[in-house]
Amino acid sequence: ERPKPLAGRxxxxxxxxxxxxxxxxxxxxxxxxxxQGHAIAAALAKLGADVRLVSGPVTIADPACVITTxxxxxxxxxxxxxxxxxxxxxxFVAAVADWRTANAAGEKIKKVAGEGPPSLQMIxxxxxxxxxxHNRQRPGLVVGFAAETQDLISNAEAKLxxxxxxxxxxxxxSHESGIGPSGVMGGDxxxxxxxxxxxxxxWPEMGKDEVATRLAALIxx
Ligand code: C5P
Numbered sequence: 001e002r003p004k005p006l007a008g009r010x011x012x013x014x015x016x017x018x019x020x021x022x023x024x025x026x027x028x029x030x031x032x033x034x035x036q037g038h039a040i041a042a043a044l045a046k047l048g049a050d051v052r053l054v055s056g057p058v059t060i061a062d063p064a065c066v067i068t069t070x071x072x073x074x075x076x077x078x079x080x081x082x083x084x085x086x087x088x089x090x091x092f093v094a095a096v097a098d099w100r101t102a103n104a105a106g107e108k109i110k111k112v113a114g115e116g117p118p119s120l121q122m123i124x125x126x127x128x129x130x131x132x133x134h135n136r137q138r139p140g141l142v143v144g145f146a147a148e149t150q151d152l153i154s155n156a157e158a159k160l161x162x163x164x165x166x167x168x169x170x171x172x173x174s175h176e177s178g179i180g181p182s183g184v185m186g187g188d189x190x191x192x193x194x195x196x197x198x199x200x201x202x203w204p205e206m207g208k209d210e211v212a213t214r215l216a217a218l219i220x221x
Contacts, residue, residue: 004048014094016056023105030095034058037093039212074125133164
């Protein structure tokens with residue numbers, strides 16, 4: 001049997017959304033099923049990598065042959081990722097909430113007649129990818145994702161620099177390609193472009209498992 005190309009390599013993968021609490025029963029989140037991130041973790045493990053998956057709240061099962069850490073918030077995800085450094089590569093697939101509430105209430109916020117809705121004060125979450133991309137323990141290969149509804153390529157190119165990534169996997173989540181069981185978010189298929197310093201490579205639409213297999217092969221290369 002041929003040796004597996006990623007044997008002995010530690011790779012961190014983030015997947016799923018984060019949940020940012022408003023109070024004990026309510027939260028703010030991004031749309032993400034975790035399907036693409038979990039598929040990438042599994043595909044890297046198949047190539048022999050020692051994969052450490054950090055997953056936000058999802059309803060799908062932990063991938064086989066991968067050590068999974070479960071987190072809720074962006075702050076917890078950042079802590080979990082940093083505790084797994086150093087690593088040979090890191091792939092940031094999670095749809096991290098950009099903002100969290102400044103002060104999550106300790107008790108359920110009550111609806112009081114005549115008082116109207118509460119206003120939420122939001123503060124920025126740390127950018128986990130950018131933190132790792134510019135870390136002194138930066139892995140040799142750092143891959144980010146970009147889901148955009150507009151200006152996909154220019155946004156991905158800007159993210160490459162700002163976040164210190166080697167590749168950005170860009171997907172268009174506008175209109176019909178977007179949300180729900182047949183869309184990119186929640187569905188089983190994906191259409192991505194690989195944006196790097198070398199340029200933009202457009203992949204045809206394919207299943208998320210196939211995107212994962214091809215991306216794992218690219219990472220191994
Ligand atoms: O800036 P934007 O959220 O579009 O960037 C997406 C990329 O950055 C993804 O790879 C995502 O996992 C990562 N990210 C992160 N921490 C954040 C926001 C995004 O790691 N707070």
